[in-house]
Amino acid sequence: MSTHKVSFLPHNKTIEVRDGENLIRAAMEAGVHINASCGGEGVCGKCRVIVEAGGVGNGISERLSQEDIDKGYRLACKAIVREDVVIRVPTESVIDTGVLNMQSTPRRTAPIREFDLEKLKEEGLFLPPVKKVYLELPEPDSQDHLPDVTRLVSFLKLEHDQHRLIVDLPVIRKIPDVLREDNFRVTATLARPVRKDGQTHIINVQPGNTSDRNYAIAIDIGTTTVYGQLIDLVSGEVLGEYGDFNGQISYGEDVISRIMFAEKGDGLEKLHTVVVETINKIINKIQKKAGIDRDDISAITLAGNTTMTQLFLRVNPRYIRRAPYVPAATLYPPVRASRLGLAVADHINALVYPQISSYVGGDIVAGVMGSGLYRTEHLTLFMDIGTNAEIVVGNRDWMACAACSAGPAFEGGGIEFGMRAARGAIEDFSIDPFSLEPMNITIGNVRPKGICGSGLIIMVATMFEMGIINNSGKYNRELDTPRIRERNGVWEYVLAWQDDSQIDRDVVLTEIDIENLIRAKGAIYSGCQTLLEEVGLTMNDLDRIYLAGGFGSYVDLEKAMVIGLLPEMDTEKITFIGNASLLGARMSSLTNQIRRDVVEVTHMMTNFELSETPSYMDHYVASLFLPHTDLNAFPKLKERLEIRNKMRN
Amino acid sequence: MSTHKVSFLPHNKTIEVRDGENLIRAAMEAGVHINASCGGEGVCGKCRVIVEAGGVGNGISERLSQEDIDKGYRLACKAIVREDVVIRVPTESVIDTGVLNMQSTPRRTAPIREFDLEKLKEEGLFLPPVKKVYLELPEPDSQDHLPDVTRLVSFLKLEHDQHRLIVDLPVIRKIPDVLREDNFRVTATLARPVRKDGQTHIINVQPGNTSDRNYAIAIDIGTTTVYGQLIDLVSGEVLGEYGDFNGQISYGEDVISRIMFAEKGDGLEKLHTVVVETINKIINKIQKKAGIDRDDISAITLAGNTTMTQLFLRVNPRYIRRAPYVPAATLYPPVRASRLGLAVADHINALVYPQISSYVGGDIVAGVMGSGLYRTEHLTLFMDIGTNAEIVVGNRDWMACAACSAGPAFEGGGIEFGMRAARGAIEDFSIDPFSLEPMNITIGNVRPKGICGSGLIIMVATMFEMGIINNSGKYNRELDTPRIRERNGVWEYVLAWQDDSQIDRDVVLTEIDIENLIRAKGAIYSGCQTLLEEVGLTMNDLDRIYLAGGFGSYVDLEKAMVIGLLPEMDTEKITFIGNASLLGARMSSLTNQIRRDVVEVTHMMTNFELSETPSYMDHYVASLFLPHTDLNAFPKLKERLEIRNKMRN
Structure with a gap:
């Protein structure tokens, strides 16, 4: 894909973007503010820029006169980059470029950590839990009356050095006919034991040679969304890969409401059934799309949080939400997948990730396994900020974990105009330090209708760093702009006037919203502090951060440090591992080592119930500021704030 | 129970019998011949005897005149022994009592070998595959958030030294509620591992203390009859104990016809279903009669021949009856019993005895295990003569086995008036050496309608030893009696004239019948010879014989030696072990050691396909005589025959 250089004046900032990139997004990426209230739909007409060299596609609107167009004006939100261009952003007064560059740091999300299959192979760990072996068996005759199963097993023992073999009844039922279908040439599917001295199960036999067709399914059972991957073993x-909403959503948005539903009548059965239906829909989609035969899927691995796991396995979750909050189990044995209702062949087992506690579930264990956290020597912080926030700190020697009651702010909950990351959500934001006019970038480049979690963090961080809100999250009431106002006794900033929005009201960010965000980030940050303190460490000792979950892929790392969600750290040391639960499920399909190690890992992971850990409340209260009561923990931010204050004064 | 002495004159034989014993049966037991054609129904009136001392109950009939009655005559078949008596048997001429005593040896069946539970306990082998453990667990609180399953498992590990525990999903589903039903006081049911280093499964949890209620079911799946036992673990x-006809009988009498039925349409499913129904009927009967709770049945063990086992497990048996006659498998893994349709709790496993070959099945392996053959130092011959005849020779060091195509003669098949051992079957027989009149004893003391297997052996042996038939099984055509005659070109002996029988014909024993019996016993005897010869031994090396199966309990040991079915041996060394299959199933319920040993035993047992063992045909042909071509192998019989011949000449 070709890329082009886009230079912004007077900022003197140049950025490289993909061919076809929207110009206003390029500006945001470069950290260049352009007033833009309408989210990029071309309605407000405020994002006028002048193309000084090169040309852009589109960008022409009825909001521009022919004269403006002739002068090179375009609407940045409608303009498309097709070649190297130089863009001048009109400013209302002559501004020091130093100030210009201070207004926004370039957005930086965590780089995606790619799964390193080659390394796995190099380490000799590419050992899927199931393998296929093609066999040409001697045929029975009057001198050789070996029973069919014995014939198969003996051959595997002698010719393939496979010992301690066990054959399940459904396979025994198939063997006599399958052996004779292609003159005793068969492919056996072997399930490797977890322990080296364990038994190898022969789970399937197929006529002829099918050893090149061996697949696994990995499933992440999320509270909101279920994802599946088809893996070539x-x-x-x-x-x-395919994802779909968890069918349980109709019965409650979060785990607590699902548990409550499960406690009523046949609620548990119902929730079990619908999530199985969702999983089956995903299996069917990816199987059909890949054009493979169902009989060649030899394994299915699943991970989900504790409630999702119990509902999937039809284990009553009622005690998860009742003090003292105990789950039914940590480890689950392999279960015949078809008996759970999964649309796979009768012979395969469902391998389900173990849980740690009621609120640190199999999705987190999957993340710990899939990310390699449990094998690293580096002190690592793992965070999965989803419907609930779970954190793990540790390395190969020890691990501590906790669930933080962050509340749903990062998902848009408790925020007046909060919404999920969907079309019309402001996902990026900047503000002009002089006019205090906003630059709203929305998902889908349409007029705003709300704010998603990552946008919220950027807004609060940006406004805090520019002094528009103070470290308690309160607006500076002295500022001269109609956008900051009091309504029903609550102060707020108007992100988009009603006319520039998709809805029949102004889209605003209130001080209550900011307070909720502060509580959410404070819960997580203080959770990490507490875990570290319990083992005599501090945030400064952290070597790395792994971000997981949908939210993690969008969060602006620098901004997250500004609000005090993440500890201040070189962003190079922060990686995004994507859907950790799915990653772990996939890893389990690729290496049986995971199943061996995971039992030990569950024993290693010390769970803290933060509400019952005395130091937690102190840490929490101290974290209810931007970024924190202790600004010294954020030295870079402290320095920037000091420079800014000097420049202001 | 009181007993009485019965003395017979002029034989001078005294026997002790139970109070209430039938007099004619007492005579037969003493080896005293009394003419009796009608089987004991009092119709023929031939069994007149004189009570010389003491008195008998009944015995008076319209066949006796008042004068006879006054003289002390009674009909032996109707008389009941109530006190010590002296009985005179009228003889038609003055006979040397030496000859009298030669006419019949007292009947001797093998003593039943009682199961020695105490010895099992002494040897430390009373280790049922499942045990119950009562636990009082600490309750979770704000300082103790152990998951429910972890709580249970940890307690078992610490307090009961149970390690490598695994909890199946259905139990996990129950644990949360069961723990809370009686304040965390629970009884766990543990399934012991087969190998010492194997995993112990927690298969059930029950609220409170139920450790004194733990039961197993043992099942023998016979082709004709299914037996079940309830065992207190x-x-x-x-x-x-309860037995019932195998519901599969409607679909074929023997295994071959069942296999043929299984090959058609849903025949396999049908046969599987009906035998499961039979088993369930038995489980229900014995469970209800004992008044125990179904949830307290913790194990079920089953044994059957190869075809019965495959049909029960729904494994297609089609290759069992097709050359080269291979079964599907030898070992079957434990199978969740409820999934086979068995009417037991969901958590218990069905343990099914392994097979050796298509015609040496789990019933025989069960016999080898249950009888202790596999642990003895003595060279032992094990014979199970049922619908098919299976033999095992060996000891703890080696074992050889084979199925003999004996044909159904012992079950009454291929015998003109052959029948199963049911009401009206002649089960015992003697013949007057002078008049050649028979003494028929029938099951139920009714008029004869046929001959059962054990009666047949006695008839042929008796007539052979008395010279009425020769060693080729042909009648002496010189004898002066209307009972020996030619009909449709075949010579026969009339056992009961039509009037004395239950049917509208004379009941006879033909030379064809005798030939069929000779073929049957020859197949078995030569089978044993072949197995022994393969390891360099002969019949003389045998230390013991174990007889199994319904037939074995009735067979007259001496007579079986006379016809050459059994090798000549001190009868003290022959024991009847009853239903070997049921015995083995029961043993498996009592000691887990069996499951550990049985795998090795199946490897030890060398199966011979007699039809493909060259020496077998020679042995077989040589055995088609009474008792055998080689009379020297039967030295006692040889001596008796020589004395008899001398007396004749």
Whole structure:
């Protein structure tokens, strides 16, 4: 894909973007503010820029006169980059470029950590839990009356050095006919034991040679969304992926409401059934798309939080939400997948990730396994900020974990105009330090209708760093702009006037919203502090951060440090591992080592119930500021704030 | 129970019998011949005897005149022994009592070998595959958030030294509620591992203390009859037993016809279903009769021949009856019993005895295990003569086995008036050496309608030893009696004239019948010879014989030696072990050691396909005589025959 250089004047900032990139997004990426209230739909007409060299596609609107167009004016939100261009942003007064550059740091999300299949192979760990072996058996005759199963097993023992073999009844039922279908040439599917001295199960036999067709399914059972991957167990590659809403959503948005539903009548059965239906829909999609045979899917691995896991396995979750909050189990044995209702062949087992506690579930364990956290020597902080926030700190020697009651602010909950990351959500934001006019970038480049979690963090961080809100999250009431106002006794900033929005009201960010965000980030930050303190460490000792979950992929790392969600750290040391639960499920399909190690890992992971850990409340209260009561923990931010204050004064 | 002495004159034989014993049966037991054609129904009136001392109950009939009655005559078949008596048997001429005593040896069946539970306990082998453990767990609180399953498992590990525990999903589903039903006081049911280093499964949890209620079911799946026992796993005692016809009988009498039925349409499913129904009927009967709770049945063990086992497990048996006659498998893994349709709790496993070959099945392996053959130092011959005849020779060091195509003669098949051992079957027989009149004893003391297997052996042996038939099984055509005659070109002996029988014809024993019996016993005897010869031994090396199966309990040991079915041996060394299959199933319920040993035993047992063992045909042909071509192998019989011949000449 070709890229082009876009230079912004008077900022003197140049950025490289993909061909076809929207110009206003390029500006945001470069940290260049352009007033833009309408989210990029071209309605407000405020994002006028002048193309000084090169040309852009589109960008012409009825909001521009022919004269303006002739002068090179375009609407940045409608303009498309097709070649190297130089863009001048009109400013209302002559401004020091130093100030210009201070107004926004370039957005930086965590780089995605790619799964390193080659390394796995190099380490000799590419050992899927199931393998296929092609056999040409001697045929029975009047001198050789070996029973069919014995014939198969003996051959595997002698010719393939496979010992302690066990054959399940459904396979025994198939063997006599399958052996005779292609003159005793068969492919056996072997399930490797967890322990080296364990028993290898022969879980399937197929006529002829099918050893090049061996697949696994990995499933992440999220409270909101379920994702599945189809994995080729011969190459290790992912052949397909598909996600869909968890069908349980109709019965409650979060785990607590699902548990309550499960306690009533046949609620548990119902929730079990619908999530199985969702999983089956995903299996069907990816299987059909890849054009593979169902009988060649030899394994399915699943991970989900504790409630999702119990509902999927039809284990009553009622004690999860009742003090003292105990889950039914940590480890679950392999379960015949078809008996759970999964649309796979009768012979395969569902391998389900173990849980740690009621609120640190299999999705987190999957993340710990899939990310390699449990094997690293570096002190690592793992965070999964989703419907609930779970954190793990530790390395290969020890791990501590906790669930933080962050509340749903990062998902848009408790925020007046909060919404999920969907079309019309402001996902990026900057503000002009003089006019205090906003630059709203929305998902889908349409007029704003709300704010998603990552946008919220950027807004609060930006406004805090520019002094528009103070470290308690309160607006500076002295500022001269109609956008900051009091309504029903609550102060707020108007992000988009009603006319520039998709809704019949002004889209605003209130002080209550900011307070909720502060509580949410404070819960997580203080959770990490508490875990570290319990082992005599501090945030400064952290070597790395792994961000997981949908939210983690969008969060602006620098901004997250500004609000005090993340500890201040070189962003190079922060990686985004994506859907950790799915990653762990996939890893389990690729290496049986995971199943061996995971039991030990569950024993290693010390769970803290933060509400019952005395130091937690102190840490929490101290964290209810931007970024924190202790600004010294954020030295870079402290320095920037000091420079800014000097420049102001 | 009181007993009485019965003395017979002029034989001078005295026998002790139970109070209420039938007089003619007492005579037969003493080896005293009394003419009796009608089987004991009092119709023929030939069994007149004189009570010389003491008195008998009944015995008076319209066949006796008042004068006879006054003289002390009674009909032996109707007379009941109530006190010590002296009985004179009228003889038609003055006979040397030496000859009298030669006419019949007292009947001797093998003594039943009682199951020695105490010895099992002494040897430390009373280790049922499942045990119950009562636990009082600490309750969770704000300082103790252990998951429910972890709580249970940890307690078992610490307090009960149970390690490598695994909890199946259905139990996990129950644990949360069961723990809270009686304040965390629970009884766990543990399934012991087969190998010492194996995993112990927690298969059930029950609220409170139920550790004194732990039961197992043992099932023998016979082709004709299914038997079940309820076993108390705390005491080891059998609490109940019940047998019923195998519901598959409607679909074919023998295994071959069942296999043929299974090959058609849903025949396999049908046969599987009906045998499961039969088993369930038996489980229900014995469970209800004992008044125990279904949830307290913790194990079920089953044994059957190869075809019965495959049909029960729904494994297609089609290759069992097709050359080269291979079964599907030898070992079957434990199978969740409820999934086979068994009417037991969901958590218990069905343990099914392994097979050796298509025609040496789990019933025989069960016999080898249950009888202790596999642990003895003595060279032992095990014979199970049922619908098919299976033999095992060996000891703890080696074992060889084979199925003999004996044909159904012992079950009454291929015998003109052959029948199963049911009401009206002649089960015992003697013949007057002078008049050649028979003494028929029938099951139920009714008029004869046929001959059962054990009666047949006695008839042929008796007539052979008395010279009425020769060693080729042909009648002496010189004898002066209307009972020996030619009909449709075949010579026969009339056992009961039409008037004395239950049917509208004479009941006879033909030379064809005798030939069929000779073929049957020859197949078995030569089978044993072949197995022994393969390991360089002969019949003389045998230390013991174990007889199994319904037939074995009735067979007259001496007579079986006379016809050459059994090798000549001190009868003290022959024991009847009853239903070997049921015995083995019961043993598996009492000691887990069986499951550990049985795998090795199946490897030890060398199966011979007699039809493909060259020496077998030679042995077979040589055995088609009474008792055998080689009379020297039967030295006692040889001596008796020589004395008899001398007396004749």
